[in-house]
Amino acid sequence: MTPSIAKPAVRTPWNAQSWLSLLLGTALLPFATLYTIIPVAAWLAPVFLLRFSRTQPLAVALPVVVLAQVLGTFGTLRTDYFDPPMSPAMLAGFCLGYGLLLALPYIADRLLAQRLFGRGLVLAFPLALTTLHWLLSFSPFPTWGSPAYTQVGNLPLVQLVSLTGLWGLVFLMAWLASAVNAAWEERFSADGLRRYALPFVLVLVAVLLYGGARLAFAPTPQTVRVAGLAPNPQLWSYPPVQQIAAASQLERDAFRQKVQPGLQDLFTRTELEARAGAKLVVWAETAAWVVQEDEAVVLERARRVAQQEGIYLQVGMGVINRTPSHPYATNYSLLFDPQGRVLWNYHKAYPVPIGDAAEIEPGERAVPIVDTPLGRWAGIICFDGNTLSFVRQAGQARVDVMLIPADDWRQNRFDHAHSHFFRAVENGFSLVRPTAKGYSVATDAYGRMLASTDYFATSQPTIIANVPTKGVSTLYAQIGDVLAYLAVAGLAVLLGLAVYRERGRA
Structure with missing residues (x-):
């Protein structure tokens, strides 16, 4: 029996479930970068926004996701975050520019969704989001707004950065969104859960076990x-x-x-x-x-x-x-x-x-x-x-x-x-x-x-x-941003594969 693979969702602009996903994702965005009061928001916001993006026509999905990210950025900063405060025009420009950047992984996923299926599509969003945040680490405000920072209270999970830096945690959080959406497109069938959700769950459990063991067996120095x-x-x-x-x-x-x-x-x-x-x-x-x-x-x-x-x-x-x-x-x-x-x-x-x-x-x-x-x-x-x-x-x-x-x-x-x-x-x-x-x-x-x-x-x-x-010695201190380099390379491979398939269709 041939296993099923995740296929593009049916895209209709007036899909009520799709717009509800947008509202939920946008409402969670202000808590998904700087603030730790709802750590799960950084995991769930991409799930719902990705669902909206994949279930809407391209002409609707792209501008609305950008708007959602702009509103989310404004909700994070409000008018009083910076000291001294930004002028309204400068704040609007900042929110627009940053919102556009944060929308790029959704745009990449949405464009690749037309050309990739199965596990390749599951990787597209986490690779794109990891690449984006790595590139932002070279900006004038390096690593500001990384979703990884919202998890500061989960010490077993945070131990992952001793191996991979921020990039492993960013990838893991984004992987949840694409895995859930792939299973969703299979109507959460047993086969869909096995193919897309199970690998994520196994990796997450391994990460938490590693972090728990690292904390439990930490030496007691002077x-x-x-x-x-x-x-x-x-x-x-x-x-x-x-x-x-x-x-x-x-x-x-x-x-x-x-x-x-x-x-x-x-x-x-x-x-x-x-x-x-x-x-x-x-x-x-x-x-x-x-x-x-x-x-x-x-x-x-x-x-x-x-x-x-x-x-x-x-x-x-x-x-x-x-x-x-x-x-x-x-x-x-x-x-x-x-x-x-x-x-x-x-x-x-x-x-x-x-x-x-x-x-x-x-x-x-x-x-x-x-x-x-x-x-x-x-x-x-x-x-x-x-x-x-x-x-x-x-x-x-x-x-x-x-x-x-x-x-x-x-x-x-x-x-x-x-x-x-x-x-x-x-x-x-x-x-x-x-x-x-x-x-x-x-x-x-x-x-x-x-x-x-x-x-x-x-x-x-x-x-x-x-x-x-x-x-203590850490792997990340020695190898640096290797995982980020792999994410960039992986995204490039997916883009190349998508172009190859598009040419094949022509």
Whole structure:
């Protein structure tokens, strides 16, 4: 008996079930990228949108799916996500452009559905979606909006990224949509479920078993007490950097007086944490804003504190130059050892394109790495952690502890922190991430939370954690984006096959 294969659905524009699928998929989209409150939304939204696309005439499916993605993007961002807010015209343009990009995998699937059947068609959507998100990782906002990040609370599932990076998880989530739709087109017959749903279920079970075993059998290494300090919200705010850089001496002196209480608070809390047993104290990104003429004084004080308290101290400095032109400031982290020696002076390598890129020059794109008696450490700053190949320098060097001081804003504080959880699991290091205007966290190399605090929920945003001094080796750190390359190659093969079949028909 010849087994059945998935065939294109009957396409009629007034199919009520089809339009219901569209409504369900579009309603789920705002929860399918940045937010973790409904993790299953990132799995289900593509199921319904793909169903709509495959059951509508091409002239209806393509523009409506694009519109759904645009509306979903707007529902995700609303009008208050960015800080400062985008103008209505800029927000509309962003939603339109991003929505068009997110619609591309559906368009590819819809076009290939006319030419491919069976398992080839099941692969088309996950290969296209994985390819798209890999390409977006080279955009000015790398990996922003990846559906993988919505799964941060499912630690057994997240362990997959230690093997494949984000791409294995993105592929798996998209595979569900195409597998369900293939079985749907077979009316969920036993043969259709066996051919299309069963392979997905078996792989998903294997992934969860791997993740569960990885967590269950994780070694218990020695730890070091670490304190991460974000600045006091009552004493600190992000300054008008360009204005102060070009200001008169009188205005600069007024700024110097304004920041003194915040600086004193940081040093006082550093000393308290050291005396409470912390061996490493890490300040948030630009926790210490100073004018150029005070830079040396603040650094000398930090050196003395590290030496007197016998701790490793990384200070987050924002130094405002005296200049009317770019660069107006420098943004760097400087790590002192217990003898007061400088172990690294690292300048932020990837400024935010619509943020501090207007104020600072990027630093060298080399992750600083040092060996200490408490493990091998590395340090980068905030948005640097979004560039996968850059962070993987630490994974390839088998770093044990990664310091990522950050400065976010209220609306993005959780999704940005979640993205850095994944860097820890991908590369096998523990993460220490004190964050101004954001969500400060410390995790181990498996993404397990060690400490956290919300900058907007406390007057003393400090995290204290016993951080493992030994990381773990991961496959992804060594092989990088191999799965993404395979997805690109696989999609190219399917496109070539579709063209070949089309020519054969002609």
